[in-house]
Amino acid sequence: MKKIFIAGGAGYIGTRFCNEFAEIYDITVYDHFWFGDQINNKVTKIKGNIKNIKPEDLQNYDAVLFLGGLSNDPMAMYRPDLNFIENSAIPTYLAFIAKQAGIKRFICASSCSVYGHTKNRTLTECSKVKPSYAYGISKLQCERGINILEDNTFKPILFRKGTVGGWSQRMRYDLVINTMLMTAFTKGKINVNSPKLWRPLIDIRDVIEGYKLAIESDENISGVFNLSGGNYTIGNLGEIIHESLLKAGYNIEVNYLDIKDIRNYKVSTSNIEDVLGFKPKYTPKDSVNEILSNIDLNNYDFTKKEYYNINTFKEVI
Numbered sequence: 228m229k230k231i232f233i234a235g236g237a238g239y240i241g242t243r244f245c246n247e248f249a250e251i252y253d254i255t256v257y258d259h260f261w262f263g264d265q266i267n268n269k270v271t272k273i274k275g276n277i278k279n280i281k282p283e284d285l286q287n288y289d290a291v292l293f294l295g296g297l298s299n300d301p302m303a304m305y306r307p308d309l310n311f312i313e314n315s316a317i318p319t320y321l322a323f324i325a326k327q328a329g330i331k332r333f334i335c336a337s338s339c340s341v342y343g344h345t346k347n348r349t350l351t352e353c354s355k356v357k358p359s360y361a362y363g364i365s366k367l368q369c370e371r372g373i374n375i376l377e378d379n380t381f382k383p384i385l386f387r388k389g390t391v392g393g394w395s396q397r398m399r400y401d402l403v404i405n406t407m408l409m410t411a412f413t414k415g416k417i418n419v420n421s422p423k424l425w426r427p428l429i430d431i432r433d434v435i436e437g438y439k440l441a442i443e444s445d446e447n448i449s450g451v452f453n454l455s456g457g458n459y460t461i462g463n464l465g466e467i468i469h470e471s472l473l474k475a476g477y478n479i480e481v482n483y484l485d486i487k488d489i490r491n492y493k494v495s496t497s498n499i500e501d502v503l504g505f506k507p508k509y510t511p512k513d514s515v516n517e518i519l520s521n522i523d524l525n526n527y528d529f530t531k532k533e534y535y536n537i538n539t540f541k542e543v544i
Contacts, residue, residue: 228253229442232288234277234321235295237266240336242397244294244435245270252442255288258295261543262533265396277317285328290442293318293335296365299401300340301537303362306544314365319372326381333373333383334441339427339453341367341387342492347425349458351495352387352451360490370451382449384441389427389455389494391434393514394521400534403461404428404514407468409529411479417469420486422462425493427455430509432517440503448502456507458493464511471515 229252233241236256242265245254249267256266257273257280266272277295285291296314297303303310318335325333340363341356348354358364373383392404400409403426407417437454459467462483469481499505532538 229289230287231255231290231292231442232257232285233292233294234258234280235293236270237264237272237397238262238294238298239395239397239399240391240431240434241294242266243395243431244438246396247435248439259543261539262397262536277321280321280324282324282327285325285330288328288330290332290334291321291325291330292438293321293333296336296369297362297540298536300360300362301401302540303360303365305537305541307361309544310361311365311368314362315368315372318369322373322376322381322383326376329380331380331382331446332442333381334438335369335373335383335385337370337385337387337451338363338366339387339389339455339492339494340490341370342494344491345493347491347493349493349495350453352453352498363490374451377449382447384444384449385451386437386441386454387451387494388434389429389453391429391431392511393431393509394517395431398534399536400529401536403464404468404511405518407465408472408515408518411468411472411477412524413529416480416482417465419462419465419481419483421488422460422465422483424461424488424491425458426461426464426490427453427458427492427494428464428511429454429456429507430511430514430517433505433507433509436508437499437503437505440505444503450502452499452503453494453496454499454505455494455496456509459511467511468515471512475516475519
């Protein structure tokens with residue numbers, strides 16, 4: 228079994244990854260566990276701060292994954308100082324000591340937020356990047372810091388993920404697909420902000436498959452990859468979720484709003500398809516249906532603070 232070290236592995240994506248692959252990898256998760264612990268007990272768990280990890284702590288691992296940091300714009304803007312530490316400096320430090328420990332494969336979570344605002348062009352990894360918000364800027368700094376370290380002994384893979392949706396044992400409702408579903412049941416309507424803007428979206432199952440492909444890839448593969456399932460306007464996404472709920476028997480209205488947002492981008496996934504063999508299997512409709520199949524709407528509390536990263540973050544810092 229390959230030994231995998233996951234920094235920040237108890238979050239939304241990390242929890243699903245660990246629970247899916249606990250049988251095929253020897254996984255160690257290093258995390259604050261701010262949002263609790265929903266991870267399979269076959270996984271080794273260490274509570275701590277990533278800045279305290281030393282090279283000797285990473286000995287004998289086959290791959291190191293960074294899935295930590297502040298996870299969205301609200302957290303980044305609430306504490307921009309911590310945003311640049313946790314999303315830029317910390318993952319670069321982790322990559323630095325992973326290289327010192329002799330680990331060749333380092334995998335890091337970046338974001339399509341690095342693209343900022345574009346004129347509805349489909350962007351590749353070679354396209355110009357100019358993020359406007361603290362979160363996207365910090366992710367771009369992270370990419371550049373880690374890529375400096377690449378050589379024949381250290382091969383990082385960085386994923387510019389689209390906005391993730393779908394079910395996880397460590398659930399979030401502050402991501403656009405999940406948020407639309409949540410407001411449908413808590414407010415009786417789907418709020419569609421800025422319906423003409425584009426976003427790359429991806430189901431959480433496709434995300435963790437992307438990480439698995441990176442772990443299993445030829446050790447000399449490296450670089451930045453767009454990791455997305457498809458490009459959708461926010462208006463189109465609202466229609467998809469509305470139709471899914473109608474088919475499930477829920478008559479929910481759609482509320483279109485005109486809220487300004489300077490994030491507008493769609494991406495190409497031809498690079499990750501060619502190099503890593505990635506093929507997305509799921510759509511936003513699949514994400515919605517999996518959430519519905521895992522919750523009992525008659526006894527479900529959408530208001531728990533751990534479902535919204537910014538709420539918990541304000542309590543723990």
